[in-house]
Amino acid sequence: MANGIKDQVAIIGVGCTKFGERWDTSAGDMLVEAFKEAIEDAGIEPKDIDMAFGGTAMPETHLGPAGTALAENLRLDYVPFSRNENYCCTGADAMRFASYAVACGACDVALAIGVEKLKDVGTPGLPVGGVTTPPRNTFVTPILSGGPGSFAVLATAYFSKYGLDFNTGKEMLARISAKSHYNGSLNPRAHLRKAVTVQEIIAAPFIAWPLGLFDCCGVTDGGAAAIIVRASEARKFRDNPIYVKSLQICSTSGEPEEWSAGPWDATYIEMNRQAARRAYKEAGVKNPREEISFAEVHDCFSITEAVTMEDLGFSPVGKVKDDVFAGRFKHDGAQPINISGGLKSFGHPIGATGLRMVYDLVTQFQGRATLPERQLKNVRLGLTHNLGDAPPRSVIAITIMGPELG
C-alpha cells in the first residue's frame, strides 16, 4: 500500500531568475542564476548535490536534448543528471522526480531545476515544433494559434452552459487578468509589471474569440530551482524548511476528446479534477476551499484559471463568477490565487514554471515575499498547479506543501 510523499521530503532552498524577455542572457546563464540562489538559500555547495533533474520543454531552441548541457552549464561534474519534459508540467515533474529520488533513498540532496529560453526565435509566440505540436500528423492537426484557440472553447462552452451573457463572461475573465496584472505589478521578478484595468482588458483586440489579448499570458524567459532533502534531515540545513505534502500528475486518455457520449462538456478539465482528488487524498486535505491558504495555478489564459478554481474545489461548480466578483482570489482575499502575478504577469518559461511556483510558495511561507503588500499572513498549506497542452488532451501537475509537519 503506497504511503504517498506526504512529509517525506522537504525543500531547503529555492531560486528563481528575473522573468522577462532576457535578450542578453542565455538559457545556461539563467540556469546558473536560479541555481546560485537556490544553493545559497540552502546553505550548501554544488558538491553537496548528488542527483539532479532538469526540466526543459522546448530545448530545440536553447539547450538541446538530454541533461548534458544543463550539467555542463552548472558544472555539476559527473552527477546523475536527467532532463525531463511533460509539456507545461515539466518544471513540476523535475520537482517530482527529485523528491521521489530523495524519498526512496537513492540520494541525499537532489536538485530540481527548470529553464526555458523562448525569446531567441525572432517571432512572437511559442517556437514552432515544440510543445504546441500535438502528437498527431500535420494532415490532421488543426490550424490553430496553439494555446489561445485551444483554450477558448472552454470559455464559449462555459458562458453558454452557465448562462453568462457575453459581457458578463468577458468581465469575469477580465477581473481575473486584472488581479494577476496587479499582483505582477508588485513583484520585482515578474515579467509584466503594469497594472491593467478591467475596462482596458475588455477593450483589447481578440486573439481567439472570446479571449482577447489580456486573457493570454506572455512568452517569457526564465529559470527556477529547488533543493530537496529528506524531511528528517531538513532542519540540519535550515530551521524553516517547507515540507512536501503531495505530488500528483494526471494525464488524459483522450476520452473527453474522442467520446461524445461522455459527460465532458468543455466547461471543466477532467484531468484537473482527477489530479486534485488524488493530491488532496495524499495531503489529507478534506476541504480545499478552506484548507488551501493560497495557490499558484496555471493561468495560461484567464478562462483556464476560472475553470481551475472550480476543478480544484476552490469555488463551487458553475459559481466561480461569484467568487471572482467578490474578490476572493485577490491578494487580500480569502484565498489568494497567483499572488506572484501568475503565468499571466509573472511569465511562463515552460520548463521553469512549476519550480517558479514552488519558489513563490516557499518564499511566502518563509515571510520573504520582497514587499510587505504582497506578503501573505497565516498561510498553512499552499498548492501549485500546472496544465500541460490544452484541454481536453492535457497533463496536470499538482503540488501541495506547507511549513509544518503533519
Add this chain to the structure above:
Amino acid sequence: MIGITSYSAYIPWYRLSRAKMNEATGFLMTFPTPGERSVANQNEDSVTMATAAGIYCLEGEDRGKVGGLYFATSTPSYLVRQQASIVSTALDLREDIRVADFASGSKAGTTALMAALDAVKAGSMKSALVTAADCRVVKPGNPQEYVYGDGAAALMVGQDEVAAELEATYSLSVDFVDRWRAVFEEFEHSWEDRWIRDEGYEKLIPRAIDGMLKQQGLAASDIAKVIICYPMARQHANLAKRLGFAPAQVQDQLMDKVGDTCAAHPLLMLVGALEEAKPGDRILVSSWGQGVDVLLFKVTDKIGRMKDKWGVKKALARRKELESWERFASMRGAVKFYLGAREGEYGFTSYTLAWRERKQVSRLYGHKCKKCGTPQFPPRRICVNPNCKAIDQMEDYRFSDKTGKIFSFVVDYNVYVPVPPVVHAYINFDGGGRIQLQVVDVDPFTIQIGQPMEMTYRRKQVDVPRGVSIYYWCATPVRA
C-alpha cells in the same frame, strides 16, 4: 442506354460584386460589369471543389459501384501528382477503379465527360463520376478577373437509371490560343479580346454546333436547350440567335451570378439545364477551349428521380457577399499580403504517415468498437469508452458522410491564413464520436453551440517549402 445518372453543382459560398472589384482595381483599367462572381474560399482549390461536387452527386448513390473517376481542370494543384486520385480517395471510392486527370484548358470538362461516356459504352466500366472544377487566378486588374468565377460540377454516367441519354458527340480541336499559362508562370496571358471574339467564339462555336446538328440531321428547333460558353453576354445572345435558337432555348450562362468557371462551366450549365428538363428534351452542350466539344443528350423519364439533387439553383442560393476585393485578392494569392512574422512556418509533412493513415486523413475514417458500438476518432487500437477499453475490436467507421452538432467553438484571429479569423469547433457527430475540426463557410458570429454541421474536404494548409497541399476535412453548416 448510356448517359447521365446523377448530377450536382458546387458554387463556393463567397460572391464578390464586380462593382467592388472595379472600386479597387478600376484605377488601372475601369471595367464596369454588372453582377457578381463566385470566389473560392482560402482553403479551396479545384481538387476540393471537385470533391464537394462529387460528394453532392453521390448522395443517394452507391459509391461502392462507381467504376471510375475523371477530374478535369485548367488549374491543377500539382503538375506531378494525379489529382483524380486525391478526389476519388476523399470520396471514399474503391481503389480498384480507373481514374484520370483531364487538364490544360477549359475544354477539359467536356472531354472528360466524353471519355467517361465512351468508357461506359465500351464496357470498361459500368459507371463513372466526372468532376470538373476551376479556380483561375489572374493578375489583379486583368479584366479576366471580372469574367472568371470559381466552381465545380459533377456528373455520374452509367447504363442504369439514365436521366439523359447520350445521342452523339462532335469535337473540333484546334490550336487557337486565346489564353495561356506556361508551367513556369503564376498568371495567365490573354491575346486581344476582339480577335478572340471574331476569329474564335464567332467562328469556332458555330462550326462545331452546325457540325453536330448536320451530323445528326437536326435543326436548331429540335433542341430544347443549347449550352454555349461565350463569356460576353451580348455576343452570346446574338450568336445563339444567329444559330437559330430562340432566347428560351438558350441556357443561362451564369455570368452575372458566378462567372466563367472554365473547365467546369459547360457541365455546370448542363446541370442547370437538367434541373429544368422534361422527358424528351434534347440538350446540346458545347464547350470552349482549344476548339469546341459538343455533346447531345436526350432527357428520359428518369429525370424526375433527380429532383432532389443539389443543382445550380440550390448552389446559387447558398451565398455570402465578400466584404472587399482585397479579401478576395488575399484568399486567392493574387496579392501577397503580410500575414505575420510566422507565416510560412510549418510542421513536418510526411507522406509516409499520410499513406499509412490514409483512411483517417483522406477518407475521415475512425473506428467503431465491435464490443460496445462506440464510434471514435482518431482510430486507435484500444476503445476510448472508459467502460469498455476493448483491444483490437475495431471496425472502420466513416465520418465524412455523417452530420454532427457544434459542441464548443473558438474564433481564432492568431493564425497565419490569408483571411483570418479561423473558426474551430468540436463536433459531436450524430450517431456518436467527436472530432475537432475547422469550420468553414460560416459567419463566425452567427455560430451557435448545437448548430448542425456536415463535412467538406478542404486544403487545410500549404506546406510551401515541400510543395504540399495538405487536404483534410472541415465542418460546414448543413445545407438547407
